[in-house]
Amino acid sequence: MFWEVTLDLLKGFATTVEIFGLTLLGALPLGLIICFGSMSRFAPLKWLIKTFVWIIRGTPLMLQLVVVYYGPGLLGAWAQELNSTNAFINWLATWEVFDRFLAVMIAFIINYSCYFSEIYRGGIESVPKGQYEACQVLGMTKTQTFFKVILMQVVKHIVPPMSNEIITLVKDTSLSRTIAIYEIIWNAQSFAKSDGLMWPFFYTGAFYLIFNGLLTVIFGKIEKKLDYYHN
Amino acid sequence: MAILEVKNLNKSFGSNHVLKGIDFTLEEGRVLSVIGSSGSGKTTLLRCITSLETADKGLIKVNGNVVFDSENQHKFTKEEIRQNRLAVGLVFQSFNLFPQYTVLKNVTLACELQAKKRSDWRSNKKQILEEINANAKDILAKVGLSEKLDSYPCQLSGGQQQRVSIARALAMSPDILFFDEPTSALDPELTGEILKVIKDLAAEKMTMVIVTHEMAFARDVSDHIIFMDGGVIVEEGNPEDVINNPQQERTKLFLSRFQDNN
Numbered sequence: 083m084f085w086e087v088t089l090d091l092l093k094g095f096a097t098t099v100e101i102f103g104l105t106l107l108g109a110l111p112l113g114l115i116i117c118f119g120s121m122s123r124f125a126p127l128k129w130l131i132k133t134f135v136w137i138i139r140g141t142p143l144m145l146q147l148v149v150v151y152y153g154p155g156l157l158g159a160w161a162q163e164l165n166s167t168n169a170f171i172n173w174l175a176t177w178e179v180f181d182r183f184l185a186v187m188i189a190f191i192i193n194y195s196c197y198f199s200e201i202y203r204g205g206i207e208s209v210p211k212g213q214y215e216a217c218q219v220l221g222m223t224k225t226q227t228f229f230k231v232i233l234m235q236v237v238k239h240i241v242p243p244m245s246n247e248i249i250t251l252v253k254d255t256s257l258s259r260t261i262a263i264y265e266i267i268w269n270a271q272s273f274a275k276s277d278g279l280m281w282p283f284f285y286t287g288a289f290y291l292i293f294n295g296l297l298t299v300i301f302g303k304i305e306k307k308l309d310y311y312h313n
Numbered sequence: 314m315a316i317l318e319v320k321n322l323n324k325s326f327g328s329n330h331v332l333k334g335i336d337f338t339l340e341e342g343r344v345l346s347v348i349g350s351s352g353s354g355k356t357t358l359l360r361c362i363t364s365l366e367t368a369d370k371g372l373i374k375v376n377g378n379v380v381f382d383s384e385n386q387h388k389f390t391k392e393e394i395r396q397n398r399l400a401v402g403l404v405f406q407s408f409n410l411f412p413q414y415t416v417l418k419n420v421t422l423a424c425e426l427q428a429k430k431r432s433d434w435r436s437n438k439k440q441i442l443e444e445i446n447a448n449a450k451d452i453l454a455k456v457g458l459s460e461k462l463d464s465y466p467c468q469l470s471g472g473q474q475q476r477v478s479i480a481r482a483l484a485m486s487p488d489i490l491f492f493d494e495p496t497s498a499l500d501p502e503l504t505g506e507i508l509k510v511i512k513d514l515a516a517e518k519m520t521m522v523i524v525t526h527e528m529a530f531a532r533d534v535s536d537h538i539i540f541m542d543g544g545v546i547v548e549e550g551n552p553e554d555v556i557n558n559p560q561q562e563r564t565k566l567f568l569s570r571f572q573d574n575n
Contacts, residue, residue: 212409216478219363219403220423220485221395230422234413311465313412 087273087282094269095289101186101255101265106248108191113198120203138196143189144257150189151261155179186258190251197247205240206232210313238308245301249294314377316341316520317362317489322371324357331357332368333544339489339537342518346531346552349541350567355524358541359491362522363403364394375400376488399427402482406494408474410466416477417462420449420484427485445484452480456510472503479510490514492523508534528571532556540564 119131138146158177166172180188209232217227259268266289270282315338324332331354339345347355360366362373364380373381380389380397389397410419424445428434434441453459456476466474475495482490492511496504508530514521515534525531531538531552538555540548540563548555548564559565 210409212405212407213411215365216405216409216411217423218365219398219401220481221399222423222426223391223395226426230426231411238413311412312467 087279087285090269090273091266091282091286091289094264094266094286095293097263097265098252098255098289099293101190101258101263102252104187105190105194105251105255108187109194109198112191112195114202116195116199117202117206120199121206135196135199138193139200143193143254144260146193147186147189147257147260151180151182151185182261182263185261186263190254190258194247194251198244201240201243201247202236204243205236208239209235235313241301241305241308245297245305248301249297252294252297253290314341315339315374316376317522318372318374319358319362320372322358322361322368322373324354324361324366324368331544332361335371335541335544335546337539337546337549339520339522341520343536344515344521344523344534345537345539346535347522347524347539347541348526348528348531348567349547353541354544355541356493359403359493359522359524363401363491364398365403399485400488402485402487402490404475404479404482404490404492404495406497408466408471408478408498410474410478410481412466415463415465416453416458416469417446417449419466419477420453420481421445423481424449424484449480449484452483453477455483455513456480457506470503471499472506475499475507476510479507483514489520489522492521492525494524494526496525496527526571528556528568540567542567 116131116135119127120135122128122131154177158175161171161174161177164171164175179185213231213235214227217231222230255265256267258265259271262268266286267283270286273279273282317337317339319335319337322332322335323330333354335354335358337345347358349355357366361368361381362375368381368383370383371381372379372384375397378397378400379385380400411422414422425442428441428445431437431441450459450462453462456479458473458476458480461469461473461477466477469477475498479490479495495511496507499507504527508527511521511523511530512534523531523535533552535552538549538552539546540555540559540561542563548559548561555564556568559568
């Protein structure tokens with residue numbers, strides 16, 4: 083029984099890691115774009131982005147999952163009932179519920195890129211104005227200034243908060259069972275339902291702990307590597 | 314011909330009129346000190362000449378090139394402003410070294426980026442980089458930091474950091490070197506080493522403009538002194554006259570505060 087459970091939980095954990103990895107892959111760069119938007123000198127864009135970040139950070143990820151998953155289908159059904167001849171309404175009427183996994187990825191990537199964008203912003207704003215001015219009087223272009231001087235300092239500054247957020251992401255993947263993604267918690271729960279076993283639930287903790295332990299070691303190494311200087 | 318020409322320079326921040334018509338010229342190889350209390354506009358003057366701020370009105374000419382002219386509608390492109398900046402070097406009060414790079418890299422970085430624009434960069438890359446490195450090492454030796462090439466700024470004393478930042482500015486071979494209160498962030502016992510470096514540069518006929526609170530130093534090293542107050546030049550002349558025998562009441566009042574130190 084133990085091996086059967088282990089194997090099943092491992093299968094679930096593969097999905098957990100998949101959600102984790104794909105979210106990072108999407109949210110790390112998208113966060114940078116949102117960050118630049120929120121720092122834009124064009125006020126309407128800046129406030130649009132800031133409002134968006136406020137909504138995403140101000141509501142539970144679980145709710146966002148439900149909205150992304152059911153939202154398009156509900157909108158489509160509503161448009162169908164209108165029986166309109168309007169082309170736009172007709173187009174809306176073709177909307178259906180997303181694929182479950184796609185819905186999870188959309189919700190997670192958007193949610194995490196908003197958090198990342200705020201961490202990036204903090205990192206960029208922590209670089210003193212004098213660094214930019216030194217680059218200016220040395221005749222560097224804006225691109226050279228960012229990539230040769232600013233970026234490294236930002237990276238050093240954001241590693242601790244980013245490692246925090248990334249470890250939270252590992253655990254947040256369990257929220258995807260809300261829309262019936264077969265990740266590790268879902269699989270453990272199915273043992274409770276079918277065999278009345280509770281221990282597989284507790285067992286999942288070991289998987290999370292080992293994975294996060296690994297991440298902690300990696301981030302510790304990165305921090306140490308960047309520790310050769312301080313500001 | 315004057316290497317630096319400033320005419321009727323005006324600058325405001327909001328309703329705060331910081332520079333109210335500054336006029337002066339500086340000949341090549343000369344050292345000019347600008348003295349005055351905080352808020353008199355000294356630093357703003359430096360920042361306008363080095364294009365960190367854009368003046369509102371007036372004319373600035375560096376080595377014959379117009380870098381700012383409110384009469385002429387010509388809008389400087391970013392590239393032109395960058396080119397103009399290469400003619401001037403600026404040493405900051407707070408050093409502003411790049412913390413992630415070694416002393417040597419701090420000095421060579423901007424030169425390397427500049428060299429990438431050279432037409433022979435691709436074919437001659439290795440030799441160009443070697444020249445830049447050798448030049449940087451020479452300059453660092455001159456400021457007494459040959460032993461610290463591979464150190465990081467955080468491992469150096471304030472005086473050493475400021476000497477790196479002087480070396481960094483010198484490596485770009487500027488026509489004029491500007492100092493914005495180069496010793497104000499240093500412990501009194503460390504100011505001497507910076508002042509010595511500046512004196513050595515003066516002996517080599519480097520054209521310099523120094524904003525400073527070190528009166529004795531200003532008197533000893535400069536060829537000309539400007540005393541600023543409230544955004545105007547109140548008094549100027551040769552160092553002995555201005556420091557030892559000021560004519561204006563405001564200059565006397567300002568200098569009397571330093572009497573104990575001299």
